[in-house]
Amino acid sequence: MTHDHDLVLRPTQAQTAAALNPPAGRNGGDLVVETLAGLGATTVFGLPGQHALGMFDALRRSCLRYVGLRVENNAGFAADAYGRITGEAAPLLLSTGPGALTSLAALQEAASASAPVLAISSQIPTAGLGGGRHGYLHELPDQSASFRGVVKSVHTVRTQSQIPSALAAAWQSALSAPHGPVWVEIPQDVLLAPTSLPVVTAMDATPDELPPRPELTAVAADLLSRAARPAIIAGGGVVRADASGKLRQLAETLNAPVVTTFGGKGAFPWNHPLSLQSWLEDRHTTDFLEDADVLLVVGSGLGELSSNYHTFKPRGRVVQIEADLGKLESNHPALGIHADARLGLQALLETVSPRADDTAADRVRDLLSRVSERIVAQELTLEQDVLAAVRRALPRTSPSFWDMTILAYWAWSAFDPQGTNLMHSAQGAGGLGYGFPAALGAAAADPTRPVLAVSGDGGALYSIAELATARQHDLPVTWLIVDDGGYGILREYMTDSFGEATATELARPDYVALAESFGVPGVRTTPETLETDLAKALAAPGPSVVVLPALLRMFAPTHLG
DSSP states (O other): OOOGGGOOOOOOHHHHHHHHSOOTTOBHHHHHHHHHHHHTOOEEEEOOOGGGHHHHHHHTTSSOEEEEOSSHHHHHHHHHHHHHHHOSOEEEEEOSTHHHHTTHHHHHHHHHHTOOEEEEEEESOGGGOSSOOOOOTTOOTTTTHHHHTTSSOEEEOOSGGGHHHHHHHHHHHHHSSSOOEEEEEEEHHHHHSBOOSOOOOOOOOOOOOOOOOHHHHHHHHHHHHHOSSEEEEEOHHHHHTTOHHHHHHHHHHHTOOEEEOSTTTTSSOTTSTTBOTTOOSSHHHHHHHHTOSEEEEESOOOOTTTTTTTTOOOOSEEEEEESOGGGTTSSSOOEEEESOHHHHHHHHHTTOOOOOOSSHHHHHHHHHHHHHHHHHTTOOHHHHHHHHHHHHHSOTTOOEEEOSSHHHHHHHHHOOOOSTTOEEESTTTOOTTOHHHHHHHHHHHOTTSOEEEEEEHHHHTTSTTHHHHHHHHTOOEEEEEEEOSBOHHHHHHHHHHHSSOOSOBOOOOOHHHHHHHTTOOEEEOOTTTHHHHHHHHHHSSSOEEEEEEOOOOOOOOSTTO
């Protein structure tokens, strides 16, 4: 009798011949790119550096497409967006020391947003590893220590034979729920040394599944089925798990209103009768959720933004389905179910009983009416008109990427993405400079549809060099820059807190002329002409810049009492 564990895959005669006679001229870098191709990667991002040249030399002998950016952090943002759009682990090739460290902010955003990024960095020669002070260029006593608190897993390679297995383990880690960035580092001499190892072919790195425990979902289903006023908070985990269809089915079965977090935009249809939309920074919404006798939280840790700055105090029973174990019950006591959102929702669908409720849609309409009245009373017509113009100009299937700027803060609450996995921002870690390079990564993933990036003038200067990348690769990204002459949201925060702002005003360039100096068409617009100018730019092939000089204001917060 033959048992499964006794089965061995026998190489074919051709495979054996190829393995015994690998092509000449290969080095350790070839093992890297061969492994990436074997794992299913098609596109890599990055920036070359002295210690990483072995990897970059190998790229010209591979089938991988390379998209090079001008700053490592921007390359990280591009890889982050590529991972969000495709669900693949986007490879990010980096050099040692300063090059590696410059990517940290982008990797923090990827970790916060659960975006799969496979960061592969070079290292100083093997002889210098171990914390000694050898004086190598870019030397750090322990480079991986700088990343260990940011990424999901760290993998250090010391020999060429370790490369395929280390990359496969990292790939599997990045794509197992919750997705996230991982770190692999390979010494310079390992990358440069000639190799006689066989060409790497298909690699098995199937991500681990994370199903819920059935005894927990049975309890959750009973609670939801018997609830008088159930409600659902849907976070980014629903989007990443491609579970929006299951979420809608469950909400309709339970007649439960749904609010999406800022990271969960698009997880539930915006205009559905049960949709509370995304007005989380509003006390009316907070009160509504607190009044739920059973609250299902799916794919969210109920962090600062999702809890109206921790003013949310649920009075009913909370059921939380979350893939990130560290977020389970981290802010509120709950029936915690450690599971992927898709598998958790499927288990509930199989066990809940349909719930009749003639009042749910009326309560949703009443809440949205009160939210609208609060905003209207603040006389913020300009801001609402600008956001509406952006929505009308943006094609329904086009993704958008938003930097940390006032218009993006409005969009978190008020923008209808009109689809799942179409709106992304840097609200995970909250760093500046995300919007434009992330949009470039999304355009590299799917160049058949235009992509929108939105930045303020402060954030734009973080990534202005990537206009060269957009032009070089002819990526269809339209960059809307809202120019208010400074760090607008910080100006508001400081004025509200201290009576005046300090260090928020900026000298800035002529963004239209600057774009055109890169060979990228630019136009200066007004709130009245924004829709027309933006739609025209989005419809044109290749990159473009639209500059809107405008001083926008935020709606008043409700978490300050």
